[in-house]
C-alpha cells in the first residue's frame with residue numbers, strides 16, 4: 001500500500017464531515033458499510049459501543065460521525081485505559097488540529113475510560129505499563145508480534161488495547177501514515193521472499209511482520225469480550241471512602257507502614273473523585289511522612305491520583321482496586337522518567353486483626369533479645385507473648401509498646417533453630433512467610449542486575465538508579481541459585497563503582513557519576529565533556545559493587561549499570577491523575 005493510500009484509508013474510515021465531503025458522502029459511506037457487513041468482510045463491525053455523551057459528540061463529532069445506533073466512527077470500536085484515551089486525544093490535538101479546553105479533555109477521558117475501558121482482568125497484565133515500571137517484559141503468546149510492536153514503545157501499550165479487526169488495521173495504517181519509517185524498522189519484511197520450506201517442513205510464511213501481527217492482535221485482543229460484558233453489567237460502585245491500612249516498600253528506604261483516609265471530593269457530583277490524607281513511617285529509619293492528595297477512579301477500579309507532602313515531593317498514584325473494594329495495590333512514583341517508585345498496598349480498615357508486615361524479617365539463630373516490630377490493625381489490648389507465635393525455635397519473651405496498629409515482639413532464636421521461612425501468628429491470625437530464620441549469609445545479590453541511568457541536569461533531567469543488595473542463604477541443598485535459596489532481605493553494604501572494561505583504556509568510571517552510601521546512583525551532567533576523548537558525553541558502562549564485611553568472610557556482588565544519554569522523545573501521560 002502506498003503512503004497516500006494509507007492516509008486515504010484513514011480519512012475514509014472517519015466518515016468525516018470536516019473535509020467538506022460531497023453532500024451524500026455519509027449516505028455512501030453507510031451504504032458501503034452495510035454492503036461490507038452483508039458480505040461478511042468485517043464480522044466485528046457490530047461490536048461498537050454507542051456514545052451517549054454530549055461533550056464527546058460535540059467535540060469529536062465533526063470528524064467522527066455517529067451512525068443510527070449512536071456509534072461514532074473509530075471511537076466506538078476500541079477500548080483502552082485512561083492513559084490510552086489521553087494519548088489518542090493528545091494526538092487529535094497535536095496532529096489533527098482539534099481544539100479542546102483542558103477541563104473538556106479531562107471529562108472526555110473520564111467518560112471514554114468508563115464507557116470504553118478495560119475490565120480488571122484485561123488491565124491487570126498490563127498494569128506495569130500504567131504503573132510506569134521499567135521491567136523486562138516478555139509477551140509469551142506471540143514472539144513475532146512482540147518483536148514487531150516493541151521496537152519504539154513498550155508492548156504494554158499494545159496489551160492495553162481492545163479493538164475490532166478493522167481498528168487494528170487502521171492503527172497499523174496510522175503508524176505507516178504518520179511514521180513511514182515503521183515500514184523499514186518493523187512492519188515490512190525486507191529482502192527476497194523465502195521459497196524453501198522451513199525447518200519444520202511447512203511452506204514458507206511470506207507475510208509481512210505487520211500482517212502476522214494483525215492476525216494475532218485481532219484474535220488475542222478483540223473489542224468484544226466476556227470480561228468487559230461482565231464488568232459493565234456489574235457496574236460496581238465507587239464507594240472507597242473510609243480508613244485504609246497502608247503498607248509498602250520503597251527501594252533504598254525499605255518497608256513502610258501507615259494509614260490512608262479517603263474522603264469523597266464533594267465538589268464532584270459523580271462521587272468518583274476523592275481526597276486523601278496519608279501518613280506512614282519507614283520501619284528502618286523511623287522517618288514519618290504525611291501527605292495529602294486527590295484522585296479519580298476511572299472505570300470503577302482504576303485509581304489515578306497524586307499526593308504531596310506540604311506541596312513538595314509530589315508522587316503520582318496508579319492503583320488497581322480489587323472487585324471486593326477491600327483492597328487496592330499498585331505504585332506511587334515520581335522522577336523525570338518515573339524511575340522512583342513505591343510499591344503500595346491498601347487494605348480497608350475493618351474490625352478484624354490484620355498483619356501487614358514486620359520491620360525486621362531475617363532472624364539469626366542464637367540471637368537474644370531481638371526486637372521485631374510488627375505492623376497491622378486491630379491488635380487486641382493486653383497482648384501477651386502467648387498471643388504471638390513465630391514457629392519452633394523462636395521464643396517470644398515480651399510484647400512491648402502494644403498499640404492497636406503495631407507492637408514489638410522481643411524474641412530469642414535458639415542456636416539450633418531450623419533454618420527457613422516462618423509464618424507469624426498474632427491472636428489467631430496468620431501472615432504467611434513473614435520472617436526467615438538463618439544461621440549464616442552465603443551470598444549477596446545486587447538488584448537490579450542491569451540498571452540504567454541517563455545523564456542530565458543541563459538541557460535534560462537526570463534519570464537516577466537505585467540499587468539494593470540482598471543477602472542469601474543457600475537453603476537446605478547448600479547450593480547457590482537453586483529454588484530453595486532463602487532471601488534474607490536488604491543488607492547494609494558499602495557501595496562502589498568499578499570499570500566495566502569494554503574498550504582499550506576504558507575510563508567511564510571517572511565520568512559517569514556517583515553512588516551514595518544508600519545505593520542511589522546519580523548520573524553526571526549531560527552534554528559534551530571537554531575532558532573526555534572526542535568531547536564525548538558522560539555516558540558509559542560500569543559495575544556497581546556491593547561489599548558486606550560479614551565477619552572474616554567478606555561478601556561481594558555486582559550489577560551492570562548503563563549510563564546513557566537522555567531520552568529525547570517521551571510518551572509520558574501524567575494528566576489523568578489530576
Ligand code: HEC
Pocket residue numbers: 010011014018056059060061062063064074075078088089091092095096097098100108167170171174
Ligand atoms: C479535526 C478532525 C478530528 C476531530 C475533531 C477528532 N478527531 Fe479523532 N481522528 C481524526 C483523524 C484524522 C484520525 C485518523 C488518524 C489518527 O489516528 O491520528 C482520528 C483517529 C481517532 C481515533 C483512532 C485512533 C487509534 O488509536 O487508532 C480515535 C480513538 C479518535 N480519533 C478519537 C477522537 C476523540 C475522542 C475526539 C474528540 C476529543 C476526536 N478523535 C476528535 C480526526 C479528528
Ligand code: HEC
Pocket residue numbers: 084087088089091148149150151152153157158161171172175179181182185186187210213217
Ligand atoms: C517505528 C516505531 C513504532 C513501531 C514499530 C510501532 N509503533 Fe506504535 N506508536 C509509535 C509512535 C511514535 C506512537 C505515538 C503516536 C502518538 O503520539 O499518539 C505510537 C502509538 C501507538 C499506540 C497508541 C495509539 C493511540 O491510540 O493513540 C498503539 C496502541 C500502538 N502504537 C500500537 C502498536 C502496535 C500494535 C505495533 C505493532 C504492530 C506498533 N505500535 C509498532 C511508534 C511505533
